[in-house]
Amino acid sequence: MTAVKESSTNHLNKLDAITACPVSFTLTKIGGRWKPIIIFNLMTGGKRYGELKRAIPTITEKMLIQNLKELEADNLVERIAKPVIPPHVEYKLSEAGKALSPVMKSMVDWARKYNV
Amino acid sequence: MTAVKESSTNHLNKLDAITACPVSFTLTKIGGRWKPIIIFNLMTGGKRYGELKRAIPTITEKMLIQNLKELEADNLVERIAKPVIPPHVEYKLSEAGKALSPVMKSMVDWARKYNV
DNA sequence: CAGGATCCCTAATGATACTG
DNA sequence: CAGTATCATTAGGGATCCTG
Numbered sequence: 001m002t003a004v005k006e007s008s009t010n011h012l013n014k015l016d017a018i019t020a021c022p023v024s025f026t027l028t029k030i031g032g033r034w035k036p037i038i039i040f041n042l043m044t045g046g047k048r049y050g051e052l053k054r055a056i057p058t059i060t061e062k063m064l065i066q067n068l069k070e071l072e073a074d075n076l077v078e079r080i081a082k083p084v085i086p087p088h089v090e091y092k093l094s095e096a097g098k099a100l101s102p103v104m105k106s107m108v109d110w111a112r113k114y115n116v
Numbered sequence: 117m118t119a120v121k122e123s124s125t126n127h128l129n130k131l132d133a134i135t136a137c138p139v140s141f142t143l144t145k146i147g148g149r150w151k152p153i154i155i156f157n158l159m160t161g162g163k164r165y166g167e168l169k170r171a172i173p174t175i176t177e178k179m180l181i182q183n184l185k186e187l188e189a190d191n192l193v194e195r196i197a198k199p200v201i202p203p204h205v206e207y208k209l210s211e212a213g214k215a216l217s218p219v220m221k222s223m224v225d226w227a228r229k230y231n232v
Numbered sequence: 233c234a235g236g237a238t239c240c241c242t243a244a245t246g247a248t249a250c251t252g
Numbered sequence: 253c254a255g256t257a258t259c260a261t262t263a264g265g266g267a268t269c270c271t272g
Binding site: 048049065081085087088089 | 253254255256
Binding site for chain 2: 021022023024025026027031033036037039040075096099100102103104105106107108109110111112113114115
């Protein structure tokens with residue numbers, strides 16, 4: 001029972017009542033090594049699995065599919081599979097995913113001002 | 117030589133030219149389990165080491181001091197030590213740290229709309 | 233009070249090979 | 253093409269004890 005949320009970025013799911021803060025919550029969804037990059041790539045529109053893999057050459061297939069599944073479970077990404085052979089699968093941001101745009105933008109702005 | 121930046125959140129320092137994105141950069145600074153919480157706590161003003169520890173009871177001393185040092189090295193936090201006995205040390209956000217406010221706010225906004 | 237130093241564990245990531 | 257499965261690695265986090 002209980003079978004909590006079983007989402008991503010596990011260390012951030014252990015938030016207790018005291019340390020819980022909305023910022024941490026958001027970071028459970030978009031934090032980690034690959035999610036920001038994946039989301040960033042999908043901001044410009046839906047992409048196929050293979051396209052994403054080519055767009056992010058340093059990611060392994062395991063990490064890519066794993067992160068995509070977590071993003072899908074968190075309702076940030078939608079998976080559209082066309083039942084053809086060979087398979088055709090597209091990933092695109094959901095409404096909640098697109099709504100991350102201000103978050104991404106503010107991070108980009110901050111990075112441009114304060115990096116290096 | 118090169119001795120790059122040697123900052124925090126190591127996995128995110130391995131960004132190569134291709135996957136590098138400003139969002140990831142920002143997350144190297146404020147990501148992880150504790151940094152957002154620490155920054156969040158300092159947003160309302162400077163605090164002493166002991167105050168922070170009490171404000172975040174679930175953090176260990178090791179993690180607290182380690183994250184504070186990383187934040188200091190990244191110039192997000194300033195450490196002000198008064199040479200008295202017993203020691204009196206205060207941590208406060210730097211200008212760059214305060215400039216994270218829009219980032220934090222956008223994350224809070226997103227969390228309020230899309231959490232559970 | 234504000235740390236430092238060790239030892240340990242697990243989650244997160246990665247490499248490689250295989251499949252409908 | 254779009255994934256699975258298995259094994260190995262490592263970095264992040266934690267427990268505990270010690271100190272100027």
